[in-house]
């Protein structure tokens with residue numbers, strides 16, 4: 393048996409006994425006293441009635457009649473004369489009365505006390521009443537009830553009381569066992585479940601049968617298992633993605649290095665082409681590694697932000713300057729509608745520039761002709777930056793997924809264009825840790841629009 397059942401059971405049983413024992417004692421006292429006083433009253437009544445009806449102590453017939461009556465009512469009687477000497481009895485012999493008793497009776501008082509028979513030694517409850525004739529004390533009449541006769545029914549009641557106490561005790565034992573088991577079983581199940589979770593068995597779920605604290609603990613354990621499971625499969629997928637992403641450039645590097653090493657090229661131009669591929673792939677790997685590093689730091693919440701109050705249009709300008717060459721290379725136009733008078737925001741300048749260059753880079757990468765539009769405007773409490781392109785667009789069902797690590801709409805196209813699949817995941821993280829928000833709208837074939845917004849700080853303009 394487990395300990396909680398014992399502890400709980402012990403406590404309930406102790407409480408039960410603490411209540412039951414005094415209660416039993418009191419009930420026993422009440423019943424006994426009640427029964428004794430009933431008998432006292434009865435013999436008191438009888439002795440009074442009999443004594444009143446005796447007119448002469450010499451009349452043997454009357455005395456015999458009372459003896460018979462005593463037998464019928466299962467009582468004993470004895471009669472004394474005025475000197476306290478027993479002159480008649482119904483079978484039990486009693487000592488003569490003491491002077492004190494005689495005086496009491498002579499004064500018209502009744503006597504209630506315990507008597508012992510001198511022939512049988514049995515004890516009796518007795519009640520004596522004076523017999524008077526024209527106001528003179530003649531003697532007395534005693535009615536006796538055997539203590540054994542009184543104790544019999546009392547004992548019966550006591551037995552009944554004990555029996556019901558024992559019954560209640562067993563009932564309480566059973567009840568306690570059921571209750572404490574019902575309380576401890578879920579705890580034991582939870583203990584086993586957490587041990588399983590610790591061992592790595594994350595598919596385990598605890599049965600929740602109540603909505604109290606124990607139930608909510610069970611739910612917390614289930615959530616923990618689910619969350620850890622999700623985290624584990626996420627990490628597994630992440631590692632698989634990383635190794636895949638790293639393997640591809642490495643196989644390019646190895647392949648082209650081999651070609652060069654074995655001089656398997658025909659023209660100088662071909663050689664240069666292979667060297668360029670090696671350069672591009674190494675560059676991509678460096679980017680991938682630094683992106684991964686950034687992302688893992690962000691996910692652990694370990695990015696140190698240098699938050700300053702500033703005008704974000706300056707940062708946007710610097711990002712636009714950096715992407716200008718690429719923009720021109722692809723022959724795309726830059727249309728900007730920037731309100732340079734917007735109030736300040738509190739951001740990390742370097743990180744904000746990283747966000748802008750990333751979004752601008754994507755816009756250029758996924759746009760073949762047309763333009764990139766950049767808009768900055770102010771609404772109540774927020775500054776909005778919109779980066780819009782006229783590129784290939786993103787299918788609607790992909791829109792919710794593009795912020796996930798390594799999610800790419802067209803793997804080969806992204807690779808071809810030098811993407812790592814981590815850019816937007818980093819952007820979203822960076823925006824959110826700076827209290828900003830990002831939303832995307834897109835239409836396949838007509839273009840994509842990313843809208844960032846940051847809260848305006850206090851007074852600053």
Ligand code: ADP
Nearest residue numbers: 754755758794800801806811812813814815816
């Ligand atoms: P990648 O390095 O592949 O660009 P990102 O995380 O930056 O990775 O973007 C994820 C995917 O979202 C991209 O592979 C691309 O399919 C899609 N995407 C992002 N920006 C644009 C855009 N401006 N136009 C069209 N598709 C885009």
